[in-house]
Amino acid sequence: MSCNTLTPxxxxxxxxxxxxxxxxxTGRTLTSAERDVYERLRTAWxxxxxxxxxGR
Numbered sequence: 001m002s003c004n005t006l007t008p009x010x011x012x013x014x015x016x017x018x019x020x021x022x023x024x025x026t027g028r029t030l031t032s033a034e035r036d037v038y039e040r041l042r043t044a045w046x047x048x049x050x051x052x053x054x055g056r
Contacts, residue, residue: 011052014045 009017018041030038 008051009044009048011045011048014041014048017041018045 018038021038021041025034
């Protein structure tokens with residue numbers, strides 16, 4: 001993840017990172033390593049969404 005701040009990334013930031021990551025790989029299947037990166041980003045995005053929801 002490229003978010004290098006002291007605060008956790010927001011769901012919106014992670015969503016943008018996921019979209020950028022996938023857009024760079026359009027038209028082909030992800031490699032195993034790329035799938036691992038995608039899964040880590042997705043897990044972080046889900047956690048950030050849950051955290052944001054609790055913070056309301």
